[in-house]
Amino acid sequence: MARTxxxxxxxxxxxxxxxxxxxxxxxxxxxxxxxxxxAEVGVQAGALYNYTADKQSLLFDLMRGHMDELLDARAAVPMLQDPVARLEGFTRFHIHFHLERLDAVFVSYMELRNLSPENFAVIEGLRRRYEDELEAILRDGVQQGLFGVADTKITTLAVIAMLTGVTTWYRAQGRLTVPEVESIYWDMIRKTVSA
Known part of the structure; x- marks a missing residue:
């Protein structure tokens, strides 16, 4: 097919x-x-298939790209030893990273149900890798007597949901800066997990 x-x-x-x-x-x-x-891109509908196999592939590629970018950015952050410092770093990283990608975050959370089972399994595996890092931080903190968490898996999911929720209400023109939001959330999370 000829390109436009x-x-x-x-x-x-x-x-x-x-x-x-x-x-x-x-x-x-x-x-x-x-x-x-x-129509939005300004090409004929058939021309899209030069760039993606179908709409399901397009959704999967968007979600996979978001998760790959998240995991790569997180891997580039130096790993600290102290669980409290690691949890603070994770908190600030999560908020900062996600506030710069509002559409990707929304699609990645709200459109999971539209993935094929095979594609869902891939994205779920990538999400689990990210969640596992936070759970390891919490487990280390519990073992060292720094955190008082009854169930590290449930706490992991609750903390990620809390942090990701910032993307639904934060506005750059609002009264708080991103660092201020990070500090407020860090204070809440620190109190949530404290021993």
Whole structure:
């Protein structure tokens, strides 16, 4: 199939992904058609298949890209020994990273139900890797008598839900800066897990 005059794969491919992410976040995966994505990008609907196999692949690639970026960014952070310092670092990292990617966060959490079972298993595995780091921090803190947590898995899920919730209400033009939000959340989490 011939490419639309003036289109470039290194430009159009990322535009397809960015447009799909924005539309999925605004309208929901089920409500967005490939034709709608193509119209927003400015290409014919058939041309989208030069960049993705189908809409399910597009959703999976967006979620996989988000998780890969998250895990790579987290791996680049130096690992501290002290569980309290590690938990604070995780808290601040999670908020900062996710506030810069609101659409990706929304799609990654709200559209899981639309993944095929095979794709869901991959994304769930990547999410578990991220959750496992937080649970290891909590376990270390409990073993050292620093944290008073009855169930590290439940606490892990609760802390991640709490931290991710910032993306639903935070506005850059609001009264708090990102570092201020990080500090407030760190104080709440510290009190939540304290022994």
């Amino acid at each position: 005059a003036g289109s470039h794969s290194d430009i159009t491919g990322p535009r397809v992904a960015q447009t799909a992410l924005r539309l999925f976040a605004r309208h929901g995966y089920a409500a967005v058609s490939m034709r709608q994505i193509a």
